[in-house]
């Protein structure tokens with residue numbers, strides 16, 4: 001019971017929130033409602049016109065209730081008309097009715113689409129903006145497939161509900177109200193019978209609505225799973241084939257797709273059953289009405305009777321349409337719920353106000369501890385070291401020792417709670433996020449290239465950069481040589497994530513991008529993938545050129561980077577176990593010299 005009332009409140013909250021988006025769209029919304037009002041009124045008047053025609057067969061129409069009859073009486077009551085003139089007037093009513101209907105239809109349809117599409121666009125932008133701001137944890141905990149589904153499938157559901165379905169709701173809803181008002185006007189006692197059916201209809205529709213909403217949520221989840229399997233198969237197509245996992249992936253996909261099919265069938269069942277049930281209820285009421293009307297219309301004309309039964313009969317169609325779109329509306333609302341949940345989720349903490357135009361680049365880690373939210377223990381412990389402005393520090397250690405975690409904390413993709421990281425002696429949490437990241441350039445193991453030209457990839461993050469700077473950066477990154485060999489040079493398209501380039505070429509473009517950014521702090525997470533000697537030498541020279549005069553933190557795998565750095569930090573399982581210059585650590589004969597010997601012999605062989 002309490003659960004239900006909570007759900008109800010949240011349903012209303014969803015409606016209210018959607019409507020609160022109207023804002024500047026109020027005028028087009030009102031125009032569309034006026035349009036649909038005209039459209040529905042003209043539809044109601046068609047029933048009235050039928051009664052008017054029947055009454056005019058025996059002479060001047062004499063109905064006291066018919067709307068067109070009364071207008072006719074008001075306009076022509078005092079005029080002597082021939083039968084021919086009267087017939088012409090009765091027939092001519094069709095033209096203004098069609099005009100009102102047409103104008104109303106256009107105004108209603110166009111302006112309601114205008115409103116709905118704008119609301120959907122805003123919502124889609126809110127979702128996308130949120131993706132740019134959610135913390136790294138969100139990406140850890142949700143798959144790419146599920147996130148893509150939000151922007152595509154979920155907003156698609158809202159679009160259908162907010163455009164096609166809402167049009168039917170407003171248009172046919174107003175039509176139903178108009179018809180009810182009209183039959184009440186003709187005979188209110190008889191019309192009360194219709195109202196007796198209303199609570200039964202309401203209860204039934206409410207029950208079906210809840211089921212539809214629940215199933216719709218399951219369908220959304222299942223579309224997320226389908227997209228997830230698909231994106232994994234697409235990005236890992238080589239692994240799938242090389243490891244012979246085609247059958248397993250096919251099975252995973254079949255499960256996800258079949259679950260979706262089952263839930264969609266359930267949804268179809270409920271939406272298909274609701275319309276006939278509603279129609280049976282309505283037509284039962286209709287039968288009672290006709291039966292009673294035959295005895296109760298003794299005061300009205302034959303035209304009134306026909307108009308009444310005609311209008312009552314007309315109710316069936318819009319009510320059927322309303323029940324038919326009900327499932328789409330529920331799907332839209334279920335999607336809205338989930339999108340709003342996402343829109344309301346936390347963003348990266350960004351409370352710092354400090355925004356210096358330039359920093360020297362001194363970095364200090366001070367007694368830093370950190371545990372990931374989903375991990376149970378600290379993955380780095382009591383980390384303290386300083387990198388003076390302009391120095392290079394290499395961090396080495398076995399896989400999983402916490403090297404990347406330190407970089408993730410420095411760039412504030414995750415926030416620490418114990419200890420400090422300082423940039424120019426100011427805690428990095430006091431910097432605004434945008435400002436902090438402006439001072440850092442990073443070349444990652446998996447630097448992402450965008451599906452654009454090499455030129456634009458190098459200029460990424462540095463809007464308005466001069467062409468000369470791009471050329472210089474490409475030279476410094478030792479990328480100019482291979483770029484010159486390409487037919488379209490810097491304008492060559494690199495494909496999705498640079499798929500048309502080799503690993504070494506991609507890295508050099510990423511280095512050029514860091515050069516153009518010209519930040520005082522540089523982070524290199526060196527690729528472990530073995531490059532051929534020539535590429536390695538190119539990248540080595542590129543790195544050295546870029547590192548000059550910058551504070552550099554290198555997660556190092558290459559011997560030369562390690563040997564030349566001012567200090568080497570050796571990590572093991574989250575702790576710093578050794579630190580010092582290369583020759584000092586070699587002389588210590590500890591873990592570093594073991595690691596070094598191992599790498600040295602590997603690279604020699």
Ligand SMILES: Nc1ncnc2c1ncn2[C@@H]1O[C@H](COP(=O)(O)OP(=O)(O)OP(=O)(O)O)[C@@H](O)[C@H]1O
Pocket residue numbers: 140372373374375379397398399400401402403404405406
């Ligand atoms: N997003 C995350 N959520 C939870 N745990 C994580 C996350 N990223 C890393 N870890 C864990 O933190 C520890 C340190 O990982 P980290 O990536 O910092 O190591 P690394 O030294 O950079 O390793 P590699 O050289 O293989 O990149 C590992 O035990 C890892 O499982």
